[in-house]
Amino acid sequence: MAPMMLGAALNPVNSSIISVSLVPIGAAFGAPPSRTAWLISALYLATAIGQPVVGRLIDLFGPRRLFLAGTALTGVAGVVGMLAPNLGVLIAARVLLGFGTCSGYPAAMYLVRSEARRTGRESPAGVLTALAVTTQTIAVVGPSLGGLLIGVGGWRATLAVNIPLAIAGLFLGARRIPATPAPPRVDGRRRLADLDLPGMGLFAVGLVCLLLFLMNPGEGDWYLLALVVVAGAGFTWRELRARQPFIDVRVLGGNRPLLTTYVRALLCYVVTYAFLYGYTQWTEEGRGLTASQAGLAQVPLFATAIVVSAVSGRHAAVRGKLLVGAVGQITACALLLLLHSDSPLWMLLGIVVVLGVPQGLNSLALQNSVYHQADAERMGSSAGLLRTFGYLGAIVASAANGAFFGRRADTGGLHHLAVFMLAVSVLFLLVTLFDRSLRHVGEQRDADAGQTEAR
Template sequence: MTHGLTDSLSRLIRRVRPGGAKGAGDGFDRRLLAPMMLGSVLNPVNSSIISVSLVPIGAAFGAPPSRTAWLISALYLATSIGQPVVGRLIDLYGPRRLFLAGTALTGVAGVVGMLSPGLGVLIASRVLLGFGTCAGYPAAMYLIRSEARRTGQESPAGVLTALAVATQTIAVVGPSLGGLLIGIGGWRATLAVNIPLAAAGLFLGARRIPATPPARRKADRHPVGDLDLPGMGLFAAGLVCLLLFLMNPGGGDWYLLVLALAAAGGFTWRELRARLPFIDIRVLGGNLPLLATYARALLSYVVSYAFLYGYTQWTQQGRGLSPSQSGLVLLPLFATAIVVSTLTGRRQAIRGKLLVGAVGQIVACALLLLLHDDSPLWMLLAVVFVLGIPQGLNNLALQNAVFHQADAGRMGSSAGLLRTFGYLGAIVASAANGAFFGERADTGGLHHLAVFMLAVSVLFLVVTVADRSLRRGTPPRTDPEIPRTTEKDQP
């Protein structure tokens, strides 16, 4: 499956980028595609495949949706913290070793999850999985930017499109794959799938991701003592408190919010004084377009994952479909998103994609209000088809925006922060599912969830319309010049 997906995406790159397939000397090094794609999809496949596993897992351990929601939140809690941290390490030390270490941890998490005797151990395996899948996406964005500098191509649109297509393909096909695996080997098979994926990632990463050249290692050497460990610790502490609060905002744990604010204050104070800050607040604070992109990522993920988890659970408990049937219902989402991304990948205009995506989300959320326990199958498929349009547009536009807006020297951590904000949205979506469904994913809960999603979609549209930087077309880089490399510059 991995090689077939890579071949398809290679053909996409040849269509989108004039000049066809080129060697490493005069175009993007296509040998990097396989590890980049595989590393980037490890987190989305585990984010989406669990959606059809929640009901069987709950039945196996006697846990309601409010408890199985922690299987979602545990992954995002670990990933939200780990993505920018690992991304910063990739910026400093290169992608190879971190990619391999993360992929190996993913395989370990698969073994632990497959053998879990109870819900607590299963949640712990999801935490391991979150940390293990942190390196793939920042490493891919780092490699894309490195290749852009090496080749002098300012915007490798074909590669960025292929990365977005791979990510959302796996994210959407995950439920269908999960339903198939559950039918074959039960819900444990959805955890065991990480073992062969990790093995493939280790093989491809070791074979194809280049080691940092000795000359560059010497020039860019950063001792461990230069790491902003206090900043990373305060960032992690604040995010943990915030996410735990968001998981149960009505539970009376207001002290968590106070602790999160205190950690945020300490983090800001530290970063303004650190010699090599974990997150350069001065640069980030002066880059309002990038901050707006992060805000849109949060809102977009709230809608996408509230639908992915909420709708999938409702089709099983409210509509009465089996896990396999529920996964198959989401296939039009996969097909539509792929077609939309492929057709629009050539176009650099980000604002148009986001506006159409916002309207598509609003329409899809409104259609959810028309569904009932006896709704015909074609109505279920129609909702999925409509949501596939923003699914194909928003992810591509957000990723391209970060590529153009982020500082080149912090591409890994900036890409990690994009995922962090997205997973904050996924945490909010998970909390909303638990709040609106309670003990059972019924139609009344689905309609309340749809109203919540509709409000978030309208806010996404408002933020996009109000962002003046998008009206100039492709956002300007914070590093406006990407010098064309000469022989002495190349590693």
């Protein structure tokens, strides 16, 4: 559990720790929010591409090698970011960080599912709950940790923290992750030949073009959407004909519950990350808190989400969690409309407590959905795709923050962002409400657990 949890935490912690660093980084390099937003999107772009790619490699070669290589790259990214002389180098460091942290979550999901297949028993609910807490809920500690690090060593400390984390990950991974036998040379060549490099390339091109459009939508950039359509069509054509497709669109297309889960993840994380970045920036620039204070103001969100995940993790059924989570998101977004530049501190803390409930419920329910809905032979890449859709939501959230805030995160921009988040939250509720397949996810497992307890 130790290397699984640490490796899976590297990406979400780095994705959220930057939220309190954006203002001091912008001040250090003279960059407005529309430019520092690339620090968010760069990591998410690398992650959105890298997660399913690395997940597929894990499916073929096992988790140990990919975990150790990714963790080492995370340490390198920490060094580059700590020494970055300008915003461009810092963005490059975030790209490296995105690729480096791609292996932790797919490796963990692969290990959990493969152990269940080996023993013939479902993994204990506590294992999936601990993983959910680590992968998403603990992301909320990022702003608090970032505020503390900035207070001690400035914004560069938020990049340097990856160095000791990577060292710990390499040590634990080398000692605890089961070694995968090296494939024979002939078999290894066959596995390399199974890599769908054209499919991966088209997948990456489509995501890059989509990101570039979302970050700066305008009349002169509509060609990017055309390129997204062309890359998407080419990707589908390739995957339908590949002997070992990167993403088996036939299987995925026939698995409507899993596709709906991915769409739900996209909507969920648009709201989560728009709140995480937009609200945190507003508390600094619109409300006047320091970076350290803004980070500490997120502690109730972290604590609430941890408690909610721990309590609700005892049951595998997901529909109730998602419905309550959707209502919680709607409530939190509506409360943002009540904020102004001199809102009392208790009100700021109350809103993050409200958001902590859906944060703890949704991440656990989405992960459990993929665990039960995905093909066991492609668990690594399926788990990676869950992250991809989540980070596509984060990219949309980053673009929305840049669009609504402009040069400064003021109260008017926050209210416009809140209306956008409210609309997405309602759509998330509707997608969940009308998804009948959710009624069966995890119910049998809960029934079996009840019978065991009764005996």
